[in-house]
Amino acid sequence: MSTPPTNPATGPAESLDTDRLPAHEDPGPQTVTLAAVPLTRGSLPRHAARLVLLGAVGLGAALFAAGLGATWGAVLAAVAYTVVIYLWSRSVEGTRRAFDRFVTAVVSSAFLVALVPLASVVWTVVDRGLARFDTEFFSYSMRGVVGEGGGVNHAIFGTLIITALAALISVPVGMLTAIYLVEYGRGALARAITFFVDVMTGIPSIVAGLFAYALFELFYGPGVRMGFMGSVALSILMIPIVVRSTEEMLKLVPNELREASYALAVPKWRTIVKVVLPTAIAGIATGVTLAIARVIGETAPLLITVGITTSDNFDPFDGRMATLSVFSFSQYATPGIPREAYFDRAWSAALLLILIVMVLNLGARLISRLFAPKTRG
Amino acid sequence: MAKRIEVKGLDIYYDKFLAVQGVSMTIEPRSVTALIGPSGCGKSTFLRTLNRMHELVPNARVEGKVLMDNEDLYGANVDPVNVRRHIGMVFQRPNPFPTMSIYDNVVAGVRLNSKRMKRADLDALVERSLRSANLWEEVKDRLNRPGSGLSGGQQQRLCIARAIAVQPDVLLMDEPCSALDPISTQAIEDLMLELKEQYTIVIVTHNMQQAARVSDVTGFFNLRAVGEPGGLVEIDETTKIFSTPSNQATEDYISGRFG
Amino acid sequence: MPSTTEKTPRRGTVQRPGDRVFAGASTGAGITILAILAGVAAFLVIEAWPALWASDEEMPDGEGLVLYVWPLLFGTLISATFALLIATPFAVAIALFISHYAPRRVAVTLGYLIDLLAAVPSIIFGLWGAAELAPLTVEPTQWLADNLGFIPLFEGPASATGRTMLVASMVLAVMILPITTAVVREAFLQTPRLHEEASLALGATRWEMIRMAVLPFGRSAIIGGAMLGLGRALGETMAVAIVLSGSAGVTFNIIGSGNPSSIAANIALRFPESSGLDINVLIASGLVLFAVTLFVNMGARAVINRRRDFSGAN
Numbered sequence: 001m002s003t004p005p006t007n008p009a010t011g012p013a014e015s016l017d018t019d020r021l022p023a024h025e026d027p028g029p030q031t032v033t034l035a036a037v038p039l040t041r042g043s044l045p046r047h048a049a050r051l052v053l054l055g056a057v058g059l060g061a062a063l064f065a066a067g068l069g070a071t072w073g074a075v076l077a078a079v080a081y082t083v084v085i086y087l088w089s090r091s092v093e094g095t096r097r098a099f100d101r102f103v104t105a106v107v108s109s110a111f112l113v114a115l116v117p118l119a120s121v122v123w124t125v126v127d128r129g130l131a132r133f134d135t136e137f138f139s140y141s142m143r144g145v146v147g148e149g150g151g152v153n154h155a156i157f158g159t160l161i162i163t164a165l166a167a168l169i170s171v172p173v174g175m176l177t178a179i180y181l182v183e184y185g186r187g188a189l190a191r192a193i194t195f196f197v198d199v200m201t202g203i204p205s206i207v208a209g210l211f212a213y214a215l216f217e218l219f220y221g222p223g224v225r226m227g228f229m230g231s232v233a234l235s236i237l238m239i240p241i242v243v244r245s246t247e248e249m250l251k252l253v254p255n256e257l258r259e260a261s262y263a264l265a266v267p268k269w270r271t272i273v274k275v276v277l278p279t280a281i282a283g284i285a286t287g288v289t290l291a292i293a294r295v296i297g298e299t300a301p302l303l304i305t306v307g308i309t310t311s312d313n314f315d316p317f318d319g320r321m322a323t324l325s326v327f328s329f330s331q332y333a334t335p336g337i338p339r340e341a342y343f344d345r346a347w348s349a350a351l352l353l354i355l356i357v358m359v360l361n362l363g364a365r366l367i368s369r370l371f372a373p374k375t376r377g
Numbered sequence: 378m379a380k381r382i383e384v385k386g387l388d389i390y391y392d393k394f395l396a397v398q399g400v401s402m403t404i405e406p407r408s409v410t411a412l413i414g415p416s417g418c419g420k421s422t423f424l425r426t427l428n429r430m431h432e433l434v435p436n437a438r439v440e441g442k443v444l445m446d447n448e449d450l451y452g453a454n455v456d457p458v459n460v461r462r463h464i465g466m467v468f469q470r471p472n473p474f475p476t477m478s479i480y481d482n483v484v485a486g487v488r489l490n491s492k493r494m495k496r497a498d499l500d501a502l503v504e505r506s507l508r509s510a511n512l513w514e515e516v517k518d519r520l521n522r523p524g525s526g527l528s529g530g531q532q533q534r535l536c537i538a539r540a541i542a543v544q545p546d547v548l549l550m551d552e553p554c555s556a557l558d559p560i561s562t563q564a565i566e567d568l569m570l571e572l573k574e575q576y577t578i579v580i581v582t583h584n585m586q587q588a589a590r591v592s593d594v595t596g597f598f599n600l601r602a603v604g605e606p607g608g609l610v611e612i613d614e615t616t617k618i619f620s621t622p623s624n625q626a627t628e629d630y631i632s633g634r635f636g
Numbered sequence: 637m638p639s640t641t642e643k644t645p646r647r648g649t650v651q652r653p654g655d656r657v658f659a660g661a662s663t664g665a666g667i668t669i670l671a672i673l674a675g676v677a678a679f680l681v682i683e684a685w686p687a688l689w690a691s692d693e694e695m696p697d698g699e700g701l702v703l704y705v706w707p708l709l710f711g712t713l714i715s716a717t718f719a720l721l722i723a724t725p726f727a728v729a730i731a732l733f734i735s736h737y738a739p740r741r742v743a744v745t746l747g748y749l750i751d752l753l754a755a756v757p758s759i760i761f762g763l764w765g766a767a768e769l770a771p772l773t774v775e776p777t778q779w780l781a782d783n784l785g786f787i788p789l790f791e792g793p794a795s796a797t798g799r800t801m802l803v804a805s806m807v808l809a810v811m812i813l814p815i816t817t818a819v820v821r822e823a824f825l826q827t828p829r830l831h832e833e834a835s836l837a838l839g840a841t842r843w844e845m846i847r848m849a850v851l852p853f854g855r856s857a858i859i860g861g862a863m864l865g866l867g868r869a870l871g872e873t874m875a876v877a878i879v880l881s882g883s884a885g886v887t888f889n890i891i892g893s894g895n896p897s898s899i900a901a902n903i904a905l906r907f908p909e910s911s912g913l914d915i916n917v918l919i920a921s922g923l924v925l926f927a928v929t930l931f932v933n934m935g936a937r938a939v940i941n942r943r944r945d946f947s948g949a950n
Contacts, residue, residue: 100841107733110729114753121761121764172665173668176665193670198933199937202871210922214682268659269658269659297759299757300758304908
């Protein structure tokens with residue numbers, strides 16, 4: 001089979017070709033085209049993409065100035081860019097490269113389009129929510145308020161109490177479950193739990209609310225409403241998030257640390273408590289914070305378990321409570337007169353909610369950055 | 378088909394870090410050129426600059442010239458995509474596309490350019506490429522099975538078939554046998570000796586015996602010192618490198634005094 | 637798995653009390669989760685039971701449970717399906733942008749921006765959809781009804797308020813975009829470098845490399861991510877409740893004002909004012925929703941997990 005190494009560049013390639021190649025000797029058109037690919041090809045000037053983009057943006061701005069809406073201006077600019085860069089590239093660089101540029105343009109504009117709702121939501125909420133972002137709004141409840149005035153003081157506390165209780169239930173259950181899955185779990189039970197935690201992440205929030213209602217109705221009778229019910233409903237949504245994030249973090253703890261601890265004759269549970277958890281704690285705290293951020297804005301389950309009230313009620317085991325999200329919804333859905341006062345309160349509550357969520361999100365990032373173990377490098 | 382590659386004063390950078398400095402060499406067509414040297418000396422980095430795969434790393438760049446039959450691969454208007462069409466590459470670990478059949482793997486590169494090829498032409502190309510890769514007899518009955526079902530050695534030969542199906546001028550091999558057992562390695566080495574009749578082959582290897590067995594010319598790469606960039610120490614006919622190298626470092630490396 | 641090297645003590649070995657307590661507590665927590673899920677199913681069935689056996693006359697609309705739930709289920713499915721159709725192409729494009737097009741330094745930040753969409757509470761998306769998005773769609777939908785009215789989807793007459801199934805689906809699409817994107821992005825980022833380089837070394841352009849190596853590798857993640865998004869959209873409540881002014885009609889016309897509401901939105905809107913059998917009926921509809929989402933989510937997980945096992949990644 002093998003030919004002995006010969007002097008380079010002397011092998012009679014032609015004859016060998018015919019020896020070894022199968023019957024289809026005809027080189028065929030593909031051979032010709034492939035061999036003929038030149039190294040160089042026409043290419044667009046270095047800043048071509050940027051120039052076309054600039055032109056397209058200019059065109060969009062001109063259309064906008066000419067009275068067309070901002071949306072249409074942007075859309076036409078994107079289309080113009082895509083078409084021009086495609087045609088230009090096609091004439092200079094060929095179809096393959098042109099299609100590559102086309103895809104690049106489409107993918108990039110898809111990303112930009114996806115940012116539009118985010119920007120629009122934030123802008124709308126800030127713009128409309130600032131109307132009632134005053135001291136009265138934060139220090140008063142809605143007790144006896146008809147029409148203008150009033151505030152969300154009672155709803156802020158309601159949201160905090162209910163979310164805190166939900167966290168109090170979810171964090172221990174979730175963390176212990178994650179510890180079970182990573183450190184102890186094996187076999188059918190672990191597989192079942194993993195699977196059902198996944199399933200649980202998909203439970204619609206309204207179903208979680210219905211569950212809490214169904215559970216409490218058995219003990220308290222029909223029509224029951226209390227803050228704690230809302231906490232139970234939120235826990236259903238929160239537990240799987242806590243389990244998942246804690247599990248991920250525990251899995252990141254290098255096994256060498258556990259073995260080092262065992263080798264020092266530290267029992268397993270102390271290894272977990274003293275070595276594994278502290279190593280992962282920053283990540284776990286981040287996960288818990290994100291889980292709280294996720295449920296603190298929930299509306300549907302609270303709407304059917306906690307309801308809404310106009311007065312202060314800070315006892316989660318007794319009757320209806322106000323929460324920011326339900327407050328916002330009820331102000332918007334059932335406005336009185338003047339309607340604007342109700343809408344303004346709805347938007348201001350929404351702004352407060354989005355601020356809380358963003359602060360929690362930023363806090364989560366901060367935690368993971370500040371307290372990450374040094375080993376991460 | 379096979380073309381000569383001339384490298385002139387090549388410096389290779391990762392961002393600001395100079396990884397390889399001042400490489401100049403001529404790679405003759407229809408021969409096997411082996412690049413040896415200790416780990417981290419820049420052999421693979423250098424190899425990847427020959428078909429412009431190096432610049433896939435963000436901020437990686439080169440200075441100097443790489444000429445293929447007097448055309449500068451780094452000249453203005455040179456399309457790296459077309460360069461790779463001319464200079465095929467086989468990787469350290471076999472990497473057939475897992476979602477494609479053996480057949481589709483072989484024609485993967487061809488399909489990129491000539492969209493409408495006759496089925497018969499494709500069939501012929503697949504058979505020719507697989508035969509050239511000494512794999513035809515082993516897989517001809519299961520061309521539509523996934524390529525990932527083959528053994529490691531077969532997968533690597535499939536990757537070679539895939540690389541030569543586009544009829545490149547030059548074939549780069551980055552430690553093609555390091556993930557294979559001795560018998561598969563033997564098969565690939567035999568194949569290299571056959572392929573060099575048609576192609577210019579450059580192989581990076583850690584295995585000095587392999588370099589001695591398959592190559593006509595051997596280049597020795599080394600780091601001048603820790604923290605210094607790597608570079609080409611000497612390049613000569615393999616028999617000379619392994620018997621009477623002109624550089625002390627080469628002799629030390631060959632005789633196993635370091636590396 | 638990190639704990640494989642640590643052998644569990646043989647049966648009958650003396651365990652330390654601390655170990656036993658800790659192992660017991662964590663196992664108990666795991667079992668609690670199973671119990672909760674079983675409880676959700678059980679309590680919903682118990683509470684839905686009376687509605688299942690009640691006579692048609694006792695029903696809220698006097699027409700029987702099936703006729704009551706069917707339009708809502710239809711509304712749920714159609715809003716979620718359109719949300720899926722809108723969101724999936726965007727999710728794939730965004731995932732590609734972040735994983736293969738954006739400069740690496742900013743890619744993480746851009747991914748974070750998309751994740752922020754998931755953090756916005758659903759009530760806010762609802763308010764935004766009703767107050768901002770809906771009015772914007774009035775003119776375009778009018779145009780659709782006038783010019784493309786022969787397509788059943790755009791049959792018209794177009795709604796004058798813009799509070800249509802189309803807008804509800806668009807809001808839902810924005811809401812499910814982050815989760816679908818996250819799943820797909822994760823898969824794209826894990827595309828073996830070897831496969832990408834293999835196609836580039838054959839002389840593929842970036843798009844051809846993506847078509848050869850990235851998309852096949854991520855295919856099941858795309859399916860799984862889309863299904864997870866579908867599960868979200870099916871159960872999403874407030875956005876639909878606020879945007880859509882639902883009626884009971886079953887129609888494919890997504891730009892009119894006569895669209896059916898979704899199960900979740902219907903529960904949210906009616907539950908606070910309901911009592912007696914009405915509550916049982918709403919819970920029964922919630923049970924249907926639970927079953928549908930469970931089915932979709934389990935399917936999604938199965939698809940995603942299969943990818944993990946047989947991805948061909950080394």
